[in-house]
Amino acid sequence: xxxxxxxxxxxxxxxxxxxxxxxxxxxxxxxxxxxxxxxxxxxxxxxxxxxxxxxxxxxxxxxxxxxxxxxxxxxxxxxxxxxxxxx
Amino acid sequence: xxxxxxxxxxxxxxxxxxxxxxxxxxxxxxxxxxxxxxxxxxxxxxxxxxxxxxxxxxxxxxxxxxxxxxxxxxxxxxxxxxxxxxxxxxxxxxxxxxxxxxxxxxxxxxxxxxxxxxxxxxxxxxxxxxxxxxxxxxxxxxxxxxxxxxxxxxxxxxxxxxxxxxxxxxxxxxxxxxxxxxx
Numbered sequence: 495x496x497x498x499x500x501x502x503x504x505x506x507x508x509x510x511x512x513x514x515x516x517x518x519x520x521x522x523x524x525x526x527x528x529x530x531x532x533x534x535x536x537x538x539x540x541x542x543x544x545x546x547x548x549x550x551x552x553x554x555x556x557x558x559x560x561x562x563x564x565x566x567x568x569x570x571x572x573x574x575x576x577x578x579x580x581x
Numbered sequence: 582x583x584x585x586x587x588x589x590x591x592x593x594x595x596x597x598x599x600x601x602x603x604x605x606x607x608x609x610x611x612x613x614x615x616x617x618x619x620x621x622x623x624x625x626x627x628x629x630x631x632x633x634x635x636x637x638x639x640x641x642x643x644x645x646x647x648x649x650x651x652x653x654x655x656x657x658x659x660x661x662x663x664x665x666x667x668x669x670x671x672x673x674x675x676x677x678x679x680x681x682x683x684x685x686x687x688x689x690x691x692x693x694x695x696x697x698x699x700x701x702x703x704x705x706x707x708x709x710x711x712x713x714x715x716x717x718x719x720x721x722x723x724x725x726x727x728x729x730x731x732x733x734x735x736x737x738x739x740x741x742x743x744x745x746x747x748x749x750x751x752x753x754x755x756x757x758x759x760x761x762x763x764x
Contacts, residue, residue: 504673506663510656513745517726519737537675540683541658547686548752551701552720574608
């Protein structure tokens, strides 16, 4: 029965709902249908895993916080910061 | 921050000035910062406000209501990877050749391989501006969806569309990389 349920959605439509699915933003009905589909369909299962992996990799990109600013600007900012500091 | 700023303004130099002004704003405002939002959200709000003001001056901001076509519509996966809708057996399902192949990720590597990092950075840089903002704030900076909606003043639905489209493009870039590696 859950097998039938899984075929209520086509792969071509499922791939557009992956982010909604991962965010928990779909309605209960859609969510259950997608879970059932993923149990049956290797292609979609792999696709969803790859979207997860993509998010994971994005989360490991360096933030470049320190390299954000050219040296001269960083010096100006430090000067501004020191000037602001209560003595 | 530079990456976020770059989404709003037209040049790298302009984006650097936005980041600089943001820090100045942070320094000036720090005394009045109330802990109603996280410090990070607060800093990004200043950044986005400055970047937007500047972007308007540079005539480059796009109102959300008219997202460029490549930002908001169309399939995120090449339709030729699916059987057509009149297929007698499996309409709308992956074709054998179109089915995603598992990636040979290396869990033991632990830290991200430099190659992959560069590839994903480049893919993010290549995203259309609105998608880039959302992907960077959500996935790279790790803000939650509520924070991002508030910062960029967009609905949860719009944010999700942009996030989905941006992630799908980054995934596609990784797919090309991994399939080349197998071949």
